[in-house]
Amino acid sequence: MLTDSYKERSLVFKALAHPSRLFIVDKLTAGECCVCEFVNELKVDFSTVSKHLSVLKNAGLISDEKRGQQVFYRLQMHCVGEFNRCIDNFLSRRGNDQKVCLKCCAVGETE
Amino acid sequence: MLTDSYKERSLVFKALAHPSRLFIVDKLTAGECCVCEFVNELKVDFSTVSKHLSVLKNAGLISDEKRGQQVFYRLQMHCVGEFNRCIDNFLSRRGNDQKVCLKCCAVGETE
DNA sequence: TGGTTATTTGGTAAAATTACCAAATATTAG
DNA sequence: CTAATATTTGGTAATTTTACCAAATAACCA
Numbered sequence: 001m002l003t004d005s006y007k008e009r010s011l012v013f014k015a016l017a018h019p020s021r022l023f024i025v026d027k028l029t030a031g032e033c034c035v036c037e038f039v040n041e042l043k044v045d046f047s048t049v050s051k052h053l054s055v056l057k058n059a060g061l062i063s064d065e066k067r068g069q070q071v072f073y074r075l076q077m078h079c080v081g082e083f084n085r086c087i088d089n090f091l092s093r094r095g096n097d098q099k100v101c102l103k104c105c106a107v108g109e110t111e
Numbered sequence: 112m113l114t115d116s117y118k119e120r121s122l123v124f125k126a127l128a129h130p131s132r133l134f135i136v137d138k139l140t141a142g143e144c145c146v147c148e149f150v151n152e153l154k155v156d157f158s159t160v161s162k163h164l165s166v167l168k169n170a171g172l173i174s175d176e177k178r179g180q181q182v183f184y185r186l187q188m189h190c191v192g193e194f195n196r197c198i199d200n201f202l203s204r205r206g207n208d209q210k211v212c213l214k215c216c217a218v219g220e221t222e
Numbered sequence: 223t224g225g226t227t228a229t230t231t232g233g234t235a236a237a238a239t240t241a242c243c244a245a246a247t248a249t250t251a252g
Numbered sequence: 253c254t255a256a257t258a259t260t261t262g263g264t265a266a267t268t269t270t271a272c273c274a275a276a277t278a279a280c281c282a
Contacts, residue, residue, distance in 0.1 A: 020113065
């Protein structure tokens with residue numbers, strides 16, 4: 001049955017389901033960053049970045065700490081990096097040799 | 112910078128960002144299932160399940176095979192199981208002191 | 223004190239997602 | 253062939269997400 005734990009888990013995936021937020025998470029695997037760093041690199045509005053960060057924070061993926069005028073964000077769920085590598089491997093494997101690889105991995109690729 | 116690979120990766124997370132689809136993926140880790148099995152357990156419309164399955168399939172997470180009148184689905188990205196366990200651990204570890212409010216996670220809201 | 227910098231919050235319109243219904247398709251049974 | 257079963261597709265309304273702007277807040281500096 002569809003328990004609440006699926007809903008909770010889906011919040012984590014929802015939080016990660018945006019290119020900008022994946023970029024943020026990737027960057028945080030190398031260490032903490034302040035908000036302005038994301039703004040500079042993502043080239044979107046400060047408020048947009050702030051809202052992306054709050055989505056990640058509400059899902060528990062990152063935490064924040066204010067130091068002076070700046071707010072620094074830090075990764076909390078470290079296993080996401082491993083899954084990201086898995087996805088990238090999966091996607092590139094499929095990208096290089098799409099049909100064949102899918103057939104060697106399993107049966108019945110339609111479409 | 113925000114490359115296309117982030118967008119591609121986000122499609123995988125988007126595909127997983129729904130309780131019903133997480134349920135489907137979980138069930139498929141135990142082996143292939145036909146569509147009607149999901150319909151029975153999720154208690155939603157056949158068409159709804161079918162669309163959830165097509166989202167997962169388009170993201171490359173699952174594959175399908177028609178046998179007779181039935182269509183059987185099978186998990187393709189197996190590492191998702193490991194990440195799910197990581198999330199569940201993370202959530203339950205945090206659950207003791209800091210409960211996540213399921214309703215508080217919309218964009219733009221803070222704790 | 224007032225001004226500047228860093229960030230968050232509120233509002234809003236456009237875009238995406240969701241779930242249902244009805245209809246279409248495909249396979250098997252009679 | 254026609255009917256029945258299993259699934260997908262198209263349409264649609266309700267909900268959610270997104271990105272921007274403007275305004276609010278908070279910390280620091282002159």
